[in-house]
Amino acid sequence: MENVLSSLIPPHGGKLVYRVLQSAPGKSHLDSLAKIRLDQNKQMDLEQIAVGTYSPIEGFMGEEDFRSVINTMRLADGTVWPLPIVLDVSVETADQLAIGEVVGLSDEQDEVMALLHLEEKFCFDKEETVIKLYGTDSLDHPGVRMIYEMQPVLLGGQVDLIRGRKSETRAYELTPKQLRRLFDDRGWSSVLGFHTRNIPHKGHEFIQLKALEDENCDGLLVQPVVGKKKSGDFKPEYIIKSYEKMIENFYPREMVVLAAFSTFSRYAGPREALFTALCRKNFGCSHFIVGRDHTGVGNYYDPYASHRIFDQFPDLGLKIVKFDEIFYSKKLNQYVQGNSLFPEDENDTLRMISGTQARAMLLRGESPPVWFMRPEISSVVLDSVRSGIQVFEG
Template sequence: MGAFKEPHGGRLKELYLNEAQADQEKAKATDYPSWDLTQRQQCDLDLLMNGAFSPLEGFLGQEDYESVCERMRLADGVLWPMPITLDVSEAFAEGVGPGDRIALRDPEGVLLATLEVTDLWRPDKSQEAEKVFGTTDLRHPGVDYLMNRAGPVYLGGRVHGIEPPTYYDFKLLRDTPSELRGRFRKLGWRKVVAFQTRNPLHRAHQELTFRAARETEANLLIHPVVGMTKPGDVDHFTRVRCYEHVLEQYPDQTTQLSLLNLAMRMAGPREAMWHAIIRKNYGCTHFIVGRDHAGPGVDSNGEPFYGPYDAQDLFREHEEELDITMVPFRNMVYLENRAEYVPEDDVDPGDSVLNLSGTEFRRRLHEGLDIPEWFSYPKVVEELRRAHPPRHEQGFTVFFTGLSGSGKSTIANALLVKLLEDGSRPVTLLDGDVVRKNLSSELTFSKEHRDLNIQRIGFVASEITKNGGIAICAPIAPYAATRRQVRETISPVGGFIEIFVSTPIEICEQRDRKGLYAKARAGLIKGFTGIDDPYEVPENAEIVINTTELTPDLAAHRILITLEKLGYVK
């Protein structure tokens, strides 16, 4: 079978058992090994079970996985560009093998499906990253997830669906492929153009999608992703409220809004084709492919990961086989003299083009500045301002990192007093030793437990930040990947300022009141940071402080000035 060519509205591969079978499988599953799904795995399982990932019948086995990575096709030749795999820990993998069944559960322990394991293997993740994402650069969020979060072992096999995940938000907007196809049939929509987005919609997007629907003589499906998107994106609750406001701008009975529980990989050209296959499964006939579609931005050298039209070029190569028509994104610009949006290539030499970049828009939002109505709708701006207030009203985290004895705790305490003196927000200090005593007393100093300790600190700090407070964290935090995870946890809900206390190790040893360095050098303490365990120096810390050059008071004052410059403190 060489081509994925189902007719519009063709049969979906839904993976749910019938009621009797599900009851039997539930009873048996009490004896199966249980795997608690990650957020991404739960998104993938949801779309596998409801048919959005047709023609897949489960998580890919090794042969299909390798074929998809190498040539964007399943082993039998069917076009499929994205590896859908179930990654697990080494410990879990030791207890299962081909022929076993495992229970797949949500974080609360609810049984969603069982997996009939056919394959178990340890992938070459560097090769997967290079093939799927075209890079091994950890600045790419898909690569970072693969290398630093995904488990080391993959399980493949057929999925037997028990029940869908439970979502309590926007229930009327969450449709399965069969439900959305049924609605299209009921409405008499024979041609449907889908618009994929992970961002709020502004006036240019409304104009673009309206024109795309009009030019293709199709109805419009606004189909935003509400599963996992790029770290730092606007939360989906805010975005959906914005979409509902923008929906008012389309002619009645022409446009539908439906939410897609997809975990994006930000894989650019491959992802564009994947998105198209998914939308075809939802009953769409046309799909808008944007400039740098599903691109994650720039790499470590400041260069874009993908060319602006790579996704359109790859889509065009496979358009006939995909059996869904591409509508290329045309960049829309606002002409002041005509008071309207037009495609960029329709601008005349005498036209006055107004432009507001995404960076400038976010700056104005963060600083509470005016946003012109030609750029966005007042109701959308109001929602975004409510969710993302000016920086001086946001919570934030100040995250110290450095060797033991570098002066982190002393500076953190000085900063705590200065911020309490300011009194604009509640302030909490999460000192490394104090957290170890009260929150992580059962943990050892193994790498796994050190990471877990920092993740706990990051979680508590994110909750403080999300609720408008200030969290000051002062652990050693020796590993770059864990610090990056904490940043990614906190950044979507408020500010994150990393401070590297770069005091040389010789000075740290001289200050060592507890004699820990001496014990480590004598071999009495194993795995001590800076002696026989590495400290990975931050490369992008917002502030670097060497306490041989600054007193704690001056260091705290310098941090306070930086917070003022960044707009977090007035």
Template sequence: MQYSDSLPAHNAESLLVHFRRAELLKERAVEFKSVNLNPSQLCNLEMLLNRAFYPLEGYLGREDYKSVLSDMRLRDGTLWPLPICLAVSEEFAAGLSEGECVAVRDAEGFMLAVLTVSDIWKPDLKAEARAIRDPFPEGADGCHGGLVEPWYLGGRVEGVSYPQRYDFTDFRLTPAEVQRFFVQKGWRKIVAVQAGRPLHKADRAMLEEIAHDQGASLLLSPQLKPSMYFSVDHFSLVRSFQQFVETFPRSMAKLNLTPWFERRMGPRGALLRAIVNKNYGCTHMLVWDGAKAEPRQNAFSEEYEAHIRWLADRQEETGIIPVAEHCMALDQASCRYVRSDGGGRCVNDHNAVVKRLTLGEPVPEWMSFPGVLKELSRTYKPRWKQGITLFFTGLSGAGKSTLAKILFVKLLELNSRPVTLLDGDIVRTNLSSELSFSKEHRNLNVIRIGFVASEIVKNGGVAICAPIAPYAESRRHARGAVEHYGGFVEIHVCTPLSVCEQRDRKGIYAKARAGIIKGLTGVDDPYIEPENPELRIDTSELSPNEAAHEILLYLSEHRFI
């Protein structure tokens, strides 16, 4: 459906339309095709709507896209380093025509905006990657909607509502609101500070020195991931920033959360960050070594110095003065951080803080602040307080279930954490009853187990999993799902096939050898042994109790219990 009526001018502070226009768009939306955005696309839309991406009034059209890739400029000559386009599937794009309206929705289907399509095209992703990553390759930013071969839509956006966010709403000011805050406080120079990890005393000493050198205040924004609500680290990071900002005088520092997420695109990504920070009212921007939102761990590199010069050459157009990091070193006599221009290793306390917290060791006063440590300790708990997954893998009859049951009882005896047993047969009956034994379904079964285990671990429990898990890819997926929240101990029960066949309590090996059943792991379907499990247990050499004791010793030695 096409509409030829002219669009009213957008509000200077946002791309949200007047409420009467919004009601009209909602009525018409029943006739529009719809596209649902992923988390990174939602961030881009919010940045468009709140004018953090000023002067864009929508997604780039094809000619602007080409101009940005070749010259880092829009067609009218305005500096703009990265393409901001809406990625959709080929099937969706094939059903659209230029001039058509598309309802842009979140994952739950709530309409946030209407896009009037001006361009539809298939980008050359290889050419795009070459253009945006040079001269310092940093990797893709995940804006393609998870699509392997996306098509791009360009066109003007009319905002109906900002994406719904329920966390830390007091710290989510739009660019216009932040600028009004600066005017009210009389702040004329502001250094934008964005970091992807909690900040500690060395960072504060550096930031205080930068603020004094520039005669400026600080706007601090943690670098958040698009899929924020799936990570406890998101909340820990923001709360630690709240505590960190409290260590400054109120006239010096302000905390604000932005929809910006880190784009690993080298100088172009940093240049876009400069434009965004200018739109938030900042005059300066702290540039972390490596052009990422991470404080460096070593002395400055030549690449970093070149990067600062590259941004400085464009500060007249961006309106942002790039500020380099200072190397801070601990003065042992005073236990204070001082600037060190002599090279060598610079202080980065965060990894040391996390290590001490997870080992249950005290953190020295000179490393961090009590409030920051209190918040981090909620996430980075000592190993014996973390959730943990014991992931048994091995052939049928290897002894996985027996070991899992013994460990289940032993850990319950300790009474320190809730324990859940996810035995292979139990999971097949209750969680994956509709799955077959194809490779795809076997991997899916293990992925489901990993998801359930991750939820148990996230809440501080112990998950004991005992599937066959014959393929490395699904085991890696399970490990990745769990390790984000706690410990993962892979135990390869490496009992030889011949011993498993002798046991054959279920009679499945006999049936497989007789050709009655097909696809049995170890007979006519492969078992890919883990390359680097935490433990290997051969139950042909150890009794079940002895094997369980070996596992408990490992857990004790590594402070999981």
């Protein structure tokens, strides 16, 4: 039951979806169902639908919602939603399923994780989809490749989760319900969300603490992504460990919560920036930080497209806190935003700070300078790198 006395931002669409079965159906019933095996990405989507991260969505999208999202970035009922959440199957699989049937959704070990109440089967035009979603049909774009690799038939219908997927970071993967309860218990009403795939450098620290102070929020939710990432990205446990150290030693501990968000990159640039914000709204965030080139993909999108997309949707209900590139000013011995520089700063020795640089230095076993990253944070990674332990995704 939702806390009617909560002063937190309401979930997107007004109601937090929760489609988790209290008791699992019997084995004989599950054995009798037709089954669809889900990969890790689909398992994550399934779980996030069921626990309400994608509220107001209650299942894999039907055709009306799918087409509306692709064309307008809204569900058929007008609610803002930028990305399709779909379940694709082969023609052969679709032909064996009947509308109205209950289908078992299983993991790689063929254990049933959830039930799908099949309401629709429909085909989609991949070429039209990639152009509208990504603005390109180039096969060099990872999102385009992902769509072209999909099966041709989409299944729509509500889901009921029986159990979550197997995950090494499960203890950190708090649901919207759990985080909202935690924020309520702390007496927070305004919560600032931060999305990351990196261990914290001084630029992140500057952004997080400045936004927390400027927006006068009660607390900060740091929520690293722990789903499938690209080669060279930090493994989730190192992002979590480094933030734990950060919170323990350098942040106002009573004002920060660390939790993990299991999802995967859709490579959708500004649409994905909007998606990450709406998910945080469901987790209880009233404010959300969007940096320059947030969820960027190579050079496919203007670095500020992820800022501008929010101007199209004044009805989101949460405040977007926008940041430009962060530089370290040697002259001032402080951190500055690119958009706050003056002509007279041209003589300053400005040093750029980025996650890409951090990964490159740490990969080489180098300690980043103190102005770039706290030594206590870089040592979390370097101690393992120097011991030959794999810190980055392969």
